[in-house]
Amino acid sequence: MPELPPSYQALTDVISAVSQRVHRTPWAHDTEYEVWHLFQGPSAGWGWVSEDDLNAQLDALWRPFRAAECWIYRDSERGGLWSVGLPRWRAMYEEWAVRRRQELAVEMAQLTETLRAAASSAQHAAEEAALAFPAPTAVWKSPATALHRARAQRALLDELLAEPHHIDDERSQFTCRAAAVPGEDVGGSPExxxxxxxxxxxxxxxxxxxxxxxxLALEGSVKP
Ligand SMILES: [Zn+2]
Known part of the structure; x- marks a missing residue:
C-alpha cells in the first residue's frame, strides 16, 4: 500500500484486520463501507464472526481513527488504497448506502418472485404467503451478510428448480408426463x-x- 503516508498506515492495518478476520482476505470488496457501517453503531455481527469478536475488532479502530482523522478506501480507478477526508467520505458512504439498499431490494424482490413461482409451479399456491420474504429493510442491519445470503439462497433455488423430470431413453411410457412433448404417448393419468x-x-x-x-414455521404444514 505505497500510496498512503505512514501516519495512515495504522488505520489501514486495523480496517484490513477486520476484513482479514471476517473474510480471510486483506481487503474484501466494499470493506471500507462495511467496516464504516459497523463502526457507526451496534452491530449484529458480520459474516461468520460473532458479535463479541467483531466488537473487539471495531474497538481497536478508535485510536488510529482519532489519530488519522480520515478514512481509507480502495480507489478502483487509480488502484490501491487511499485516504479521504471525513466530509467527503461521509458523502461517498451515503451514496454507497443508497446504492446498496436498492441492490438489496432488487435481490430480495427477485428471491420472493422465484419462491412464489416455485410455490405455484409445485401447485401449492396456498403456501405462497408463508414463503414470502421479509421487506429488505428488515435485513439491512448487516447488509453484506444479507446480500450474500440472498444470492446464495437464490442460487440454491435455481439449482433446485433446474432438476429435470425423468425422460426415458426410449422416450417410452416411462417418460414423465411433465416432460412429454405435445402428442407424445407417455404413461400416467392425465390428472x-x-x-x-x-x-x-x-x-x-x-x-x-x-x-x-x-x-416457514417449523411446525407449519409440510405437504409432500
Ligand atoms: Zn416428473
Whole structure:
C-alpha cells in the first residue's frame, strides 16, 4: 500500500484486520463501507464472526481513527488504497448506502418472485404467503451478510428448480408426463402432471429451505 503516508498506515492495518478476520482476505470488496457501517453503531455481527469478536475488532479502530482523522478506501480507478477526508467520505458512504439498499431490494424482490413461482409451479399456491420474504429493510442491519445470503439462497433455488423430470431413453411410457412433448404417448393419468417424483422432491426441498431460513414455521404444514 505505497500510496498512503505512514501516519495512515495504522488505520489501514486495523480496517484490513477486520476484513482479514471476517473474510480471510486483506481487503474484501466494499470493506471500507462495511467496516464504516459497523463502526457507526451496534452491530449484529458480520459474516461468520460473532458479535463479541467483531466488537473487539471495531474497538481497536478508535485510536488510529482519532489519530488519522480520515478514512481509507480502495480507489478502483487509480488502484490501491487511499485516504479521504471525513466530509467527503461521509458523502461517498451515503451514496454507497443508497446504492446498496436498492441492490438489496432488487435481490430480495427477485428471491420472493422465484419462491412464489416455485410455490405455484409445485401447485401449492396456498403456501405462497408463508414463503414470502421479509421487506429488505428488515435485513439491512448487516447488509453484506444479507446480500450474500440472498444470492446464495437464490442460487440454491435455481439449482433446485433446474432438476429435470425423468425422460426415458426410449422416450417410452416411462417418460414423465411433465416432460412429454405435445402428442407424445407417455404413461400416467392425465390428472397427474408429474409422475416421476420430481415435483414432490423439489417442493419438499423448497419447504425445508424455507424452514431453514425461517420463512416457514417449523411446525407449519409440510405437504409432500
Ligand atoms: Zn416428473
Amino acid at each position: 397427474s402432471v408429474c409422475g416421476c417424483g420430481r415435483d414432490e422432491r423439489v417442493f419438499r426441498r423448497l419447504t425445508l429451505l424455507a424452514q431453514v431460513t425461517g420463512h
